[in-house]
Amino acid sequence: MYYLKKSISVFSVMLGMAVFTATSQTPNRFFPDKELVTTGIYYYPEHWNESQWERDIRKISEMDFEFVHLAEFAWFKMEPAEGAYDFAWLDKVVDLCAKYNLKVVMCTPSATTPVWMRIKYPETFIMDGHYIRGENGTRGLASITNPSYRLFVEKIVTELAKRYGKNKHVTGWQIDNEPPAIPDYSPSSQETFRKWLKNRYKTIHALNVAWGAAFWSQWFNSFDEVIIPNTSLVGWWGNNPHALLDFKRYLADSQAEFLDFQAGILRYYISKDQYITTNYTAISTGADARRTQKLDFATYTAYPNGGSDNIGKLGFRLGDSKTILFASEFYKSVGGVSGVMEIQPGPVNWGSYNPLLLPGTVRMWLYHSFAAGGKLACSYRFRQILYSSEQYHAGIMLTDGVTASPGGEDYMQFIKEIKGLRQQYKPGAKMPEKLTSRSTAILWNLENYWTIDRQKQTWQWNAWNYPVKFLEITKALGAPTDIIAESADLSRYKLLVVPAYELADSALVKKWENFVMKGGHLIITCRTATKDRNGHFWEGPIAAPVSGLIGARVKAVDMLPPGNNGDVLMNSSHYKWNNWADLLEPVKNTEVLASYDNQFYKGKAAVIKRKAGKGTVTYIGVDTDDSDLEKEVLRSSYQEAGATTEDYPVGVYVYWRDGFNIAVNYSSENYAMNLPAKAKILVGEQVLKPAGVLVWSE
Numbered sequence: 110m111y112y113l114k115k116s117i118s119v120f121s122v123m124l125g126m127a128v129f130t131a132t133s134q135t136p137n138r139f140f141p142d143k144e145l146v147t148t149g150i151y152y153y154p155e156h157w158n159e160s161q162w163e164r165d166i167r168k169i170s171e172m173d174f175e176f177v178h179l180a181e182f183a184w185f186k187m188e189p190a191e192g193a194y195d196f197a198w199l200d201k202v203v204d205l206c207a208k209y210n211l212k213v214v215m216c217t218p219s220a221t222t223p224v225w226m227r228i229k230y231p232e233t234f235i236m237d238g239h240y241i242r243g244e245n246g247t248r249g250l251a252s253i254t255n256p257s258y259r260l261f262v263e264k265i266v267t268e269l270a271k272r273y274g275k276n277k278h279v280t281g282w283q284i285d286n287e288p289p290a291i292p293d294y295s296p297s298s299q300e301t302f303r304k305w306l307k308n309r310y311k312t313i314h315a316l317n318v319a320w321g322a323a324f325w326s327q328w329f330n331s332f333d334e335v336i337i338p339n340t341s342l343v344g345w346w347g348n349n350p351h352a353l354l355d356f357k358r359y360l361a362d363s364q365a366e367f368l369d370f371q372a373g374i375l376r377y378y379i380s381k382d383q384y385i386t387t388n389y390t391a392i393s394t395g396a397d398a399r400r401t402q403k404l405d406f407a408t409y410t411a412y413p414n415g416g417s418d419n420i421g422k423l424g425f426r427l428g429d430s431k432t433i434l435f436a437s438e439f440y441k442s443v444g445g446v447s448g449v450m451e452i453q454p455g456p457v458n459w460g461s462y463n464p465l466l467l468p469g470t471v472r473m474w475l476y477h478s479f480a481a482g483g484k485l486a487c488s489y490r491f492r493q494i495l496y497s498s499e500q501y502h503a504g505i506m507l508t509d510g511v512t513a514s515p516g517g518e519d520y521m522q523f524i525k526e527i528k529g530l531r532q533q534y535k536p537g538a539k540m541p542e543k544l545t546s547r548s549t550a551i552l553w554n555l556e557n558y559w560t561i562d563r564q565k566q567t568w569q570w571n572a573w574n575y576p577v578k579f580l581e582i583t584k585a586l587g588a589p590t591d592i593i594a595e596s597a598d599l600s601r602y603k604l605l606v607v608p609a610y611e612l613a614d615s616a617l618v619k620k621w622e623n624f625v626m627k628g629g630h631l632i633i634t635c636r637t638a639t640k641d642r643n644g645h646f647w648e649g650p651i652a653a654p655v656s657g658l659i660g661a662r663v664k665a666v667d668m669l670p671p672g673n674n675g676d677v678l679m680n681s682s683h684y685k686w687n688n689w690a691d692l693l694e695p696v697k698n699t700e701v702l703a704s705y706d707n708q709f710y711k712g713k714a715a716v717i718k719r720k721a722g723k724g725t726v727t728y729i730g731v732d733t734d735d736s737d738l739e740k741e742v743l744r745s746s747y748q749e750a751g752a753t754t755e756d757y758p759v760g761v762y763v764y765w766r767d768g769f770n771i772a773v774n775y776s777s778e779n780y781a782m783n784l785p786a787k788a789k790i791l792v793g794e795q796v797l798k799p800a801g802v803l804v805w806s807e
């Protein structure tokens with residue numbers, strides 16, 4: 110057996126000494142281009158009477174879904190008692206799927222453990238910041254560094270992989286569920302954290318320096334003395350930002366290692382035609398998809414409507430337009446392809462309030478994910494459950510189990526329309542030059558979110574939304590935009606946006622400079638390169654490493670109380686700011702694009718630009734309330750790059766993929782798309798209503 114032959118040590122793997130290696134495969138091959146997107150649905154047979162399984166699966170097939178997502182939380186049924194496995198029930202369901210020509214995405218059940226495990230092995234649960242153990246009742250509370258838990262996971266995944274790894278009806282695997290990278294203060298996590306630190310710092314002195322441990326008597330004499338920094342016990346003011354940054358990194362690394370651990374077991378047994386993925390939350394502030402190595406690609410879960418205002422008077426029914434906007438680009442950048450593994454099928458049970466969606470909204474979300482390149486579109490869940498904490502959560506079917514819900518109707522319409530688009534698909538279509546000339550990258554990583562969110566300096570700073578606002582701007586200007594990592598090849602981009610990229614070093618700044626010298630247009634914004642990788646300030650001016658590149662010193666930083674407006678002047682237009690203002694001192698040959706027009710520093714530069722090599726560097730030191738100033742600055746950068754721009758309203762997003770132009774409308778107003786004379790409308794209407802979709806070819 111795999112787990113007897115290969116005893117994987119948590120710690121050896123985390124220290125980079127993987128027991129075996131398995132490379133992930135080119136993920137595109139799992140999704141034939143001509144199919145565009147494949148659709149699926151979560152089905153939990155364990156929640157329903159066996160006599161209904163065949164009826165349900167037949168219905169899934171009649172609705173034209175193409176795969177069924179199974180077994181994610183069913184550990185209790187797979188291993189009802191320790192070491193006693195039972196897959197007969199799952200075999201029946203897989204056989205039914207085969208009978209009705211449905212593929213299966215098989216899940217590893219590690220997110221919820223059976224009751225016997227809690228009773229006999231309580232250490233398999235995390236400890237919270239008050240050192241209290243978690244217990245059964247929800248998902249994602251396992252202590253992933255705990256050796257007992259790891260052994261049980263290793264065994265169940267091995268059993269599953271051996272049983273279904275060569276089954277031709279199983280198309281792929283999902284590991285775990287929404288990997289949470291949850292803080293764990295248990296003894297096994299403490300131990301693993303110390304090992305992680307030893308590996309990172311080698312000497313305790315280096316750790317003390319990196320953590321600034323001389324402050325408030327935090328100095329350690331050895332690694333054995335280190336404990337996980339715990340804000341629950343030391344309070345907000347007692348936080349050590351450097352230690353907390355490392356704790357976040359450690360949690361994300363542990364989570365990635367745990368996924369890789371499972372992927373490694375699967376890979377050992379399964380066919381190369383089955384893919385391995387997981388389903389991250391669209392906005393994941395803990396788990397970092399970029400840290401895994403053995404998965405084929407990453408998918409995301411999208412719940413845009415949790416009862417918030419969003420755009421305009423209908424926004425509360427349409428959902429947050431930024432959820433799929435960001436997630437689709439970010440997760441695509443991880444493995445080259447992505448898709449949505451869970452999409453909200455209607456009202457959920459956990460929003461601050463849970464209104465009905467505007468008819469067509471689920472379809473619009475599905476199109477949004479598809480437009481941004483999604484290769485699969487799956488929904489949580491087929492039937493609305495009749496009991497449990499999620500009983501108010503909509504399904505694709507109503508509570509009778511046989512009638513499609515409004516979201517189910519939307520889904521069926523999407524599936525039907527995609528079948529139509531497959532007929533129109535022409536291989537080898539190339540993105541039009543008008544769009545490639547606007548190719549844009551936004552540099553983003555989770556570490557900057559962690560460090561800024563910890564020390565915002567003004568409570569009005571939204572560490573998540575700030576970088577995303579630049580994605581909204583580039584999309585409003587009609588630019589195809591990738592979210593990229595530091596290691597990305599920059600050569601195919603005309604514009605590179607670096608928003609509030611706080612942690613940096615001179616090698617990274619050099620890379621940006623090279624991009625500019627070769628003709629790229631770089632936009633850097635406030636807070637960028639203000640700290641080193643440990644989160645320390647530079648012993649020098651603010652943002653010292655970029656001073657030369659931007660052609661200015663950041664002299665000081667201002668922020669205002671709520672409701673108090675700062676004024677910036679650019680090209681005779683006034684813009685309001687409130688959150689953040691860098692006061693800039695440009696050097697000779699640096700052009701001032703915008704200046705502050707009130708406060709005691711009236712006249713100081715707020716936005717500057719300089720030419721360097723064949724390109725330009727623009728620095729935006731101010732965060733305006735409505736992003737209008739930033740949008741105009743970017744518009745002129747596109748002009749400089751020789752590209753035209755569009756002016757789509759907030760919440761209208763337009764994409765090109767595989768020869769199709771696709772627009773979606775999250776706003777509360779109609780929007781008439783300006784189409785070229787040769788445009789052929791394939792889906793929808795030229796006037797996009799709220800929740801409207803338009804697909805056309807040119």
Ligand code: GAL
Nearest residue numbers: 286287410412451457489502
């Ligand atoms: C997701 C989770 C699902 C389900 C859903 C409810 O975050 O992955 O299992 O609980 O939320 O909206």
